[in-house]
Amino acid sequence: xxxxxxxxxxxxxxLVLAKxxxxxFTIPLIAKREGLSNPYVAKLMRTLLKGGLVTSTRGQGxxxxxxxxxxxxxxxxxxxxxxxxxxxxxxxxxxxxxxxLCVHNTDCSMRSLWMTLDNTVQGVLKxxxxxxxxxxxAQMQAWGxxxxxxxxxxxxxxxxxx
Amino acid sequence: xxxxxxxxxxxxxxLVLAKxxxxxFTIPLIAKREGLSNPYVAKLMRTLLKGGLVTSTRGQGxxxxxxxxxxxxxxxxxxxxxxxxxxxxxxxxxxxxxxxLCVHNTDCSMRSLWMTLDNTVQGVLKxxxxxxxxxxxAQMQAWGxxxxxxxxxxxxxxxxxx
DNA sequence: AATAAAGTATACTTTTATAGTATGCAGTTG
DNA sequence: CAACTGCATACTATAAAAGTATACTTTATT
Numbered sequence: 257x258x259x260x261x262x263x264x265x266x267x268x269x270x271l272v273l274a275k276x277x278x279x280x281f282t283i284p285l286i287a288k289r290e291g292l293s294n295p296y297v298a299k300l301m302r303t304l305l306k307g308g309l310v311t312s313t314r315g316q317g318x319x320x321x322x323x324x325x326x327x328x329x330x331x332x333x334x335x336x337x338x339x340x341x342x343x344x345x346x347x348x349x350x351x352x353x354x355x356x357l358c359v360h361n362t363d364c365s366m367r368s369l370w371m372t373l374d375n376t377v378q379g380v381l382k383x384x385x386x387x388x389x390x391x392x393x394a395q396m397q398a399w400g401x402x403x404x405x406x407x408x409x410x411x412x413x414x415x416x417x418x
Numbered sequence: 419x420x421x422x423x424x425x426x427x428x429x430x431x432x433l434v435l436a437k438x439x440x441x442x443f444t445i446p447l448i449a450k451r452e453g454l455s456n457p458y459v460a461k462l463m464r465t466l467l468k469g470g471l472v473t474s475t476r477g478q479g480x481x482x483x484x485x486x487x488x489x490x491x492x493x494x495x496x497x498x499x500x501x502x503x504x505x506x507x508x509x510x511x512x513x514x515x516x517x518x519l520c521v522h523n524t525d526c527s528m529r530s531l532w533m534t535l536d537n538t539v540q541g542v543l544k545x546x547x548x549x550x551x552x553x554x555x556a557q558m559q560a561w562g563x564x565x566x567x568x569x570x571x572x573x574x575x576x577x578x579x580x
Numbered sequence: 581a582a583t584a585a586a587g588t589a590t591a592c593t594t595t596t597a598t599a600g601t602a603t604g605c606a607g608t609t610g
Numbered sequence: 611c612a613a614c615t616g617c618a619t620a621c622t623a624t625a626a627a628a629g630t631a632t633a634c635t636t637t638a639t640t
Contacts, residue, residue, distance in 0.1 A: 260628095267528060282586065295631075318587065340419060360430075363555045366430065392527060399576065399577040403538075444614090444616090445615085445616075475607095476608055481615075
């Protein structure tokens with residue numbers, strides 16, 4: 257349960273583009289700005305291209321641009337393309353232990369828990385766009401605190417134990 | 419950004435103990451119930467023991483028990499012991515690319531984003547205990563929906579872009 | 581046309597974290 | 611002492627991720 261390097265670096269590459277939507281950015285330029293190697297940026301950009309987040313033009317004067325305006329690129333979408341979900345559809349199948357089928361297959365409170373966690377993360381990300389990240393750390397932090405503050409202010413009643 | 423096998427399996431072992439706090443459970447018994455191998459359960463239980471979540475007694479009639487009552491064992495604590503955080507303290511150091519120091523070291527809106535995500539997950543987990551999971555899937559799902567419903571009902575104002 | 585600047589595509593290698601196993605030791609109880 | 615239990619350590623394998631290498635295609639410019 258850790259963020260992946262691709263999520264961090266991929267998002268950073270996108271932010272380079274978001275900061276200056278008028279120009280196209282070449283691979284070496286992005287690599288320079290973010291302190292990454294050219295081949296690695298090339299790989300990341302291909303992932304972003306396939307995901308439809310950026311467009312590319314070849315040849316002299318070419319490079320990458322955002323496929324849409326920064327405020328139209330939702331962070332939930334971005335993160336899903338870069339790093340997948342906390343809880344995937346194949347999770348239960350992949351965690352059946354030595355059995356073919358998980359012993360809790362038919363009724364599993366943990367499955368609901370994982371889905372809730374996943375949904376919660378997605379919920380936060382859905383509220384933000386690339387544009388949201390074009391601010392300084394203090395501003396983003398303030399938003400996070402306000403967001404979290406709201407969340408703990410009241411609680412849903414606990415699930416009824418059996 | 420995926421749940422780890424240890425989180426799934428470790429929590430399941432804990433739930434075995436939580437369902438019947440009067441008896442001690444041996445490794446083979448837990449393994450049988452959850453469809454896991456004995457050595458693997460042994461490893462998991464050692465992690466849980468070191469984390470102070472369970473107690474053990476050796477010899478005939480021995481086995482594992484919860485260190486506290488199910489309602490006193492917070493899921494945030496459990497998950498931290500089993501699988502660590504989404505965003506760790508060494509994250510920025512570990513993602514500096516080809517540089518020694520990340521180019522955004524001094525001011526990074528993404529760092530705040532990751533911390534917010536991490537805090538959000540922890541916030542949900544803090545509201546739950548092992549006892550909370552002693553229910554069926556539908557009940558847990560209902561809780562998750564109520565919880566999420568609250569969260570999306572209103573939003574903090576967006577961070578001010580620069 | 582020729583050249584150079586760009587991205588494209590695929591496959592490969594390396595690294596690291598995780599998962600899971602094996603083996604022998606040490607308490608406890610009867 | 612014998613049987614049952616967990617303890618400790620080290621090891622191996624696997625898989626996923628990270629990152630690299632190489633050769634190719636397209637476009638613009640001259």
